[in-house]
Every structure is written in structure tokens, then in C-alpha cells.
Amino acid sequence: VRRLEVGEGQWVWSLEPYGGCELGCTFCPVRQGAGSVEEWVAFEREARPRGRVVSALQAALGPAPGKGPAREPVRGTPASPRRVVLGAGSEPWQPAEERQRLTRALLETLLTLPPVDVQVHTRSSLIARDTDLLRALAQRGRVTVAFSLASLDEKVNRLLEPRAPSALRRLSAAEALARAGLLVGVRLSPVLPATAPEELDGLLARAAQAGARFAELGFFTPGPSERARLLERVGQASPDTALRFRKLLQKAAQATPAHLAALQGAFTRGCETRGLVPLDSQPSLPPAPDVQGTRLPAQLPLFPSH
Ligand code: SF4
Numbered sequence: 481v482r483r484l485e486v487g488e489g490q491w492v493w494s495l496e497p498y499g500g501c502e503l504g505c506t507f508c509p510v511r512q513g514a515g516s517v518e519e520w521v522a523f524e525r526e527a528r529p530r531g532r533v534v535s536a537l538q539a540a541l542g543p544a545p546g547k548g549p550a551r552e553p554v555r556g557t558p559a560s561p562r563r564v565v566l567g568a569g570s571e572p573w574q575p576a577e578e579r580q581r582l583t584r585a586l587l588e589t590l591l592t593l594p595p596v597d598v599q600v601h602t603r604s605s606l607i608a609r610d611t612d613l614l615r616a617l618a619q620r621g622r623v624t625v626a627f628s629l630a631s632l633d634e635k636v637n638r639l640l641e642p643r644a645p646s647a648l649r650r651l652s653a654a655e656a657l658a659r660a661g662l663l664v665g666v667r668l669s670p671v672l673p674a675t676a677p678e679e680l681d682g683l684l685a686r687a688a689q690a691g692a693r694f695a696e697l698g699f700f701t702p703g704p705s706e707r708a709r710l711l712e713r714v715g716q717a718s719p720d721t722a723l724r725f726r727k728l729l730q731k732a733a734q735a736t737p738a739h740l741a742a743l744q745g746a747f748t749r750g751c752e753t754r755g756l757v758p759l760d761s762q763p764s765l766p767p768a769p770d771v772q773g774t775r776l777p778a779q780l781p782l783f784p785s786h
Pocket of ligand 1: 509510511569570603
């Protein structure tokens with residue numbers, strides 16, 4: 481549980497139940513700090529559960545014994561904010577969570593503490609398991625869930641996020657949460673700059689069909705030194721995919737400013753057409769309905785698993 485700066489003088493509590501991340505994204509900003517290939521590989525091999533995260537959350541956000549209001553986190557700082565973020569560090573719903581249930585324990589603990597707003601970022605469909613708790617939290621404060629998606633093309637996804645659930649499984653989870661009345665959106669990131677505008681629009685269409693109400697766009701544009709470092713690490717960690725990853729990086733390097741502008745335009749138009757607002761304008765979002773099934777008129781076909 482750590483303080484995360486989110487703007488000039490603003491911060492939130494970031495809940496990070498795991499070090500490491502088994503989803504193994506090659507672009508992962510969290511694992512960029514690895515000093516060697518060995519550390520880089522270890523990051524995805526060991527989820528490293530942080531067993532004391534629940535007591536740390538209680539200490540940070542719970543009322544001081546016999547005092548009532550939330551504790552001051554650090555002497556001299558403002559009172560604890562009433563907003564927590566899940567997913568700013570490693571993935572909270574990575575495979576280890578199926579057994580460890582640390583993220584679920586955090587959500588259960590939040591329900592015992594004074595109400596907070598909860599902001600979630602995830603690349604995992606496992607979050608749907610915790611729909612009941614997220615729904616209970618949404619009755620006490622604002623809960624937003626942003627699903628990160630890079631592409632609908634699973635060949636691309638396997639290179640960028642090798643062990644993440646398929647995009648369609650994530651969209652299926654998004655739909656389940658939206659049907660439960662939760663405020664759901666998508667972060668289309670990292671999108672390959674060589675993506676066709678129609679493909680990006682297709683991704684937005686699927687997201688909106690699943691019940692997304694906000695969206696954000698981020699490109700995969702590593703510079704020359706980052707490309708070289710990634711290639712070296714993927715080459716050593718996963719020789720089987722090195723050649724395909726090299727081609728993907730070459731494509732990423734070929735994007736022209738004009739094509740990026742075309743993609744940005746397609747994204748803006750696609751959002752307007754489907755009523756999706758930017759992720760950073762969440763405060764202007766209407767509240768999500770809290771009655772199951774009121775927002776989506778008909779059951780969508782089941783998405784296939786990967
Ligand atoms: S899911 Fe997130 S934390 Fe995990 S490897 Fe991918 S980008 Fe990194």
C-alpha cells in the first residue's frame with residue numbers, strides 16, 4: 481500500500497498485492513526497472529504475494545483506535561484521501577490470485593473501512609470473479625474499472641502480453657461487470673502504430689458493445705535504445721518468439737506522424753459515435769445504473785476463450 485502521486489499535490493492510495501507479474505508483458509513499464517535479463521525474466525516467473533497488504537491497508541485507511549476518523553498517513557501530510565487504485569503496479573488479478581485471493585481480501589477489507597472511491601486497471605478477466613464485492617463497493621463510493629486491451633489480433637497480443645487472457649475474454653469480463661451495473665471502460669494500450677484505423681474502430685465497437693462507457697488510447701512507440709533492450713531481453717528469455725518480436729518492433733518503428741494522427745482521429749470519432757468519454761473525464765460520467773441488466777438490452781453472444 482503506497483502513496484501514488486497523481487498530479488500537483490494530489491495523491492491516492494495504490495494497493496499492490498503482488499510484486500512481479502505472471503502475465504509477462506514485454507512492454508511492461510513496471511518491469512522496465514529490472515537491471516538484468518535474469519531480473520526481467522524473474523519478474524514474470526514469480527508473482528511474489530505481499531501477505532501483509534491487508535494489514536497495511538487497514539493501517540492506512542482504517543480509523544485510528546478510539547479516534548474515529550482516518551489516520552494521518554505521514555506526519556504533516558493532509559488527511560488520507562478517499563480514493564484507492566488497484567492495478568497501478570503489478571496485475572492484481574494475475575493467475576496467482578486464483579489461489580492467493582489477496583486482491584479479493586483487499587476488496588473485502590475495503591468494505592469494512594470508511595467508504596472510498598475505487599479505480600481499477602486490469603488486463604485480466606479474473607476480475608469478474610469479484611463482481612459481488614465491486615458491486616458492494618460501488619454502493620458506497622464511485623468504482624470504475626478500466627480494461628487494458630492492445631489488439632483484437634491474438635498473434636499481436638501473444639507478443640505484447642504473452643500470458644494475459646485473450647482480448648475477447650477480457651471483453652466478456654467487461655460485459656459481465658457492466659451488466660452488474662459497474663462503470664466499465666477500456667484503455668486501448670499499447671496499440672501498435674501500424675494498426676489500421678478500421679481495426680482500432682473495431683476494437684472500440686466491441687468495447688462499446690460490451691458496455692464500456694469511457695476509453696483511452698496509448699501507442700507502442702519505443703525509442704531505438706528501448707527497442708534494442710527489449711529485443712535483447714525477449715531474445716534471451718523467449719528465443720522462439722524473438723524473430724516475430726523483432727518484426728513487430730520494426731513495424732512499431734515505421735509509424736509516421738501522419739498515420740498516428742489518422743489513428744488518433746479514428747479513435748476520437750469512434751468514441752464520439754459510441755458515446756465513450758475520455759478516461760480522464762470520469763468525474764463527468766453519469767453514475768452507473770445499479771440494477772442488473774438495465775443498461776444492455778440483450779445478451780451478447782458468448783466470446784470464445786483463447
Ligand atoms: S499486466 Fe500490467 S503489470 Fe503485468 S506484465 Fe502486463 S503491464 Fe506489467
